[in-house]
Amino acid sequence: MKGNVIVGQSGGPTAAINSSLAGVYCTARERGAKKVYGMLHGIQGLMEGKYVDLSDFIRSDLDVELLRRTPAAFLGSCRYKLPEIHENQEVYEKIFDILEELDIECFIYIGGNDSMDTIKKLYDYSMVTGRGHTNFLGVPKTIDNDLALTDHTPGYGSAAKYIGTSVKEIIRDGHSLRYEHGLVTIVEIMGRNAGWLTGAAALAKGEDCEGPDLIYLPELVFDVDKFVAKVRKLLEKKYSVVVAVSEGIKTADGKYVCELGSNVDFVDAFGHKQLTGTANYLASLIAGEIGCKTRAVELSTLQRAASHSASRVDILEASQVGGAAVKAGDEGDSGKMVVMLRLSDDPYQCTTEVKDVHKIANDERLVPREWVNKEGTYVTDEFITYVRPLIQGDVSPVMVDGIPRHLYRPID
Amino acid sequence: MKGNVIVGQSGGPTAAINSSLAGVYCTARERGAKKVYGMLHGIQGLMEGKYVDLSDFIRSDLDVELLRRTPAAFLGSCRYKLPEIHENQEVYEKIFDILEELDIECFIYIGGNDSMDTIKKLYDYSMVTGRGHTNFLGVPKTIDNDLALTDHTPGYGSAAKYIGTSVKEIIRDGHSLRYEHGLVTIVEIMGRNAGWLTGAAALAKGEDCEGPDLIYLPELVFDVDKFVAKVRKLLEKKYSVVVAVSEGIKTADGKYVCELGSNVDFVDAFGHKQLTGTANYLASLIAGEIGCKTRAVELSTLQRAASHSASRVDILEASQVGGAAVKAGDEGDSGKMVVMLRLSDDPYQCTTEVKDVHKIANDERLVPREWVNKEGTYVTDEFITYVRPLIQGDVSPVMVDGIPRHLYRPID
Incomplete structure (x- = not known):
């Protein structure tokens, strides 16, 4: 590699996105890149001239390890969609000016569907205009696991x-206290359209735990009445029922469950329409219909930020795809995304490939219907066989005074 | 020890309450107890004749280690207050019949204020009537850390x-994405009256993290207008602001902040008065007043159940107080609670003592005013010096197929 590398992070943060950054950095140095730049807040920051020399932050092997254990986007992220080329060439000229000025041989973008759209457009612009000598590569990242063409996406395993x-x-907590009419806990999990994360609730099940009682993915229609009947029946047999639901479950008429609570004048003190949240709504519904105690738990931000319980397989694979992107770029690939290709479940074996980014953008990969039981209330063993290898192993946090240490970058 | 031991768990579960159970079990066996019984769901279950022989579940040293790593009450818990002795002697006679039948030399109850009330009443009954030969001992437990006379309570450190x-x-997640008018994240933490848990948010602060921007404890009056002004000012300097609030903060007129949202007709589809939650209310308020993006995160059940990130000091001390209670009972103490006595902060040294349970019951220990800054918006260094030793060290989970293993007991 003769020139320099620039890398950016885009879209929602994960616990593994910085491990991909570490992979890009290490492989770029190994392959002789003189400089490895980092865009601050992705392509949006780059256009404002905001970037750093990563070696100012990663000064040792220990720093690499800390970076891998640091949640959220170390460089800052953005949600910025490049205009179509024919709409606004100025934007592209500006970006390519910067790439030229920095002598960028390899442009790496770590992100989800929208980020791959950025790679596609920059590559197309370079092809149409013949400008520059930069290769554009995408590195997959999303806790939602909904990217097409890849077996899974780094970030998903840790989540x-x-x-x-x-x-x-x-579930354990729920078994502690017996309430007169029972306790129903609704756990709300991220994933607006894809149920990969919600299905992972089934991983709780094992020799020492019955697992959640019901799991509802957003891919299937949610029937409120059937749900209430199911819970009522479960409460006849056990005093604590735990239900995992996706934030994105919808009724047959296409309405989000979290919007159902807004039927009445559900307006807060400031006149905003108050969105209850799916778990809150269902907990309130069950309390009203059945008269039992209910609890709503939103796993919220932590499911994408909890580096302290990251999966080793996930963190290592995230580094691997980062490194593979640099290698591909160095070998002349452009307009490509690195994907994971699973060779075998047991023993788990997975390798990387590069695929044309044009084939990827904006296709959402959902949980196959046959990986959910007939009633739509639980995932099947096939789902578990798929996800189990991705959560193996730990990345012990580097603890300093009782709290995990992260790699520091002052807030911009 | 010639007779048997019985142990129960009571009140809200914690990540360390089973470590106290393990301590009771191990010390009782070491001191020659023939049987160690466990009440199922505390004194309430015992009165229904529900108890187990703990050796049916704890069969090896590995089981002891698993029990220490199992969150929530292994034996099941209860919230049951014994009647006053003069109100209902039947209840007491029933309990003492069972204790006699099981030849109980030592009755151990692990819990908070209400549980110590149980120890006190049973002891008093034994004194007044001269019935039985059982010694009654309390083991402190609560994530709230609000028990009097003890330096701290097991369960608090892990939370x-x-x-x-x-x-x-x-905080890291919040720094990822820049929003046009900034992002304010409100994190809601347990503790209705005492701010020990909320103050622990300051532990996030270190060389690699600015920590939360504001911390509001329930001990001090919460001024809504000052809060909004503070946040507005912070947003001038940084694009992501994180605020930690106790669920129990109240305004000057004694109203819970979480009730403020119910001023208007905040009624859900089922006609229930909907309690917004403190974080939800404040997030909505800030969005309305300032126009920035806001997020509400409730740490919820997990702050008391997350065994996977327990503190080693906490887990070991929990065992220690359990063992100390058995020892005290074996040596003839009764009507006493084990307390933690801190000898030094650095190096941290703590020992156990037994105190008369009559001196403990129903006194709530709050965060001292001088451990909060003048404005009431952050804890002081004294607070950190107090809590820091309690979170040291890890108890690595026993991972099986990627998920922490717990000690199993089928649901009753």
Whole structure:
């Protein structure tokens, strides 16, 4: 590699996105890149001239390890969609000016669907205009695991592990106290359209835990009445029922469950329409219909930020795809995304490939119907066989005075 | 020890309450107890004749280690207050019949204020009537850390560690994306009257993290207008602001902040008065007043159940107080609670003592005013010096197939 590398992070943060950054950095140095730049807040920051020399932050092997254990986007992220080329060429000229000025041989973008759209457009612009000598590569990242063409996306495994662990702990907590009419806990999990994260609640199940009682993915229609009947029946047999639901479950008429609470004048003190949240709504519904005690737990931000319980497989694979992107770029690939290709479940074996980014953008990969039981209330063993290898192993945090240490970058 | 031991768990579960159970079990066996019984769901279950022989579940040293790593009450818990002795002697006679039948030399109850009330009443009954030969001992437990006479309570350290770690991860997440008018994240933490848990959010602060921007404890009056002004000012300097609030903060007129949202007709589809939650209310308020993006995160059940990130000091001390209670009972103490006595902060040294349970019951220990800054918006260094030793060290989970293993007991 003769020139320099620039890398950016885009879209929602994960516990593994910085491990991909570490992979890019290490491989770029190994392959002789003189400089490895980092865009601050992705392509949006780059256009404002905001970037750093990564070697100012990563000064040792220990720093690499800390970076891998640091949640959220170390460089800052953005949600910025490049205009179509024919709409605004100025934007592209500006970006290519910067790439030229910095002598960028390899442009790496770590992100989800929208980020791959950025890679596609920059590559197309370079092809159409013949400008520059930069290769554009995408590195997959999303806890949602909804990117097409890849077996899974880095970030998903750690989120799944956190969800399985937390749901198991919540189930235990629920068994502590007996309430007269029982206790129903609704756990709300991220994933607006894809149920990969919600299905991971089933990982709680094992020799030492019954697992959640019901799991509802957003891919299937949610029937409120059937749900209430199911819970009522479960409460006849056990005093604590735990239900995992996706934030994105919808009724047959296409309405989000979290919007159902807004039927009445559900307006807060400031006149805003108050969105209850799916778990809150269902907990309130069950309390009203059945008269039992209910609890709503949103796993919230932590399911994507909990580096302290990351999956080793996930963190290592995240580095691996970062490194593979640099290698591909160095070898002349452009307009490509690195994907994971699973060779075998047991023993788990997975390798990387590069695929044309044009084939990827904006296709959402959902949980296959046959990986959910007939009633739509639980995932099947096939789902577990798929996800289980991705949560294996731990990345012990570097503890300083009782709290995990992260790699520091002052806030811009 | 010639007779048998019986142990029960009571009140809200914690990540360390089973470590106290393990301590009771191991010390009782060491001191020659023939049987160690466990009440199922505390004194309430015992009165229904529900108890187990703990050796049916704890069969090896590995089981002891698993029990220490199992969150929530292994034996099941209850919230049951014994009647006054003069109100209902039947209840007491029933309990003492069972204790006699089981030849109980030592009755151990692990719990908070209400549980110590149970110890007190049973002891008093034994004194007044001269019935039985059982010694009654209390073992402190509560994540709230609000028990009097003890330096701290087992369960608090692990919850504090989880809160410090999670708030740090949330702060990182907040720095990822820049929103046009900034982002304000409100993290809601347990503790209705005492701010020990909320103050632990400050543990996120260190060389690699600015920590939360504001911390509001329930001990001090919460001024809504000053809060909004503070946040507005912070947003002038930084694009992500993180605020930690106790669920129990109140305004000057004694109203819970979480009730403020119910001023208007905040009624859900089922006609219930909907309690917004403190974080939800404040997030909505800030969005309305300032126009920035806001997020509400409730740490919820996980702050008391997250065994996967327990503090080693906490887990070991929990065992220690359990063992100390058995020892005290074996040596003839009764009507006493084990307390923690701190000898030194650095190096941290703590020992156990037994105190008369009559001196303890129903006194709530709050955070001292001088451990909060003048404005009431952050804890002081004294607070950190107090809590820091309690979160030291880890208890690595026993991972099986990627998920922490717990000790199993089928649901009753």
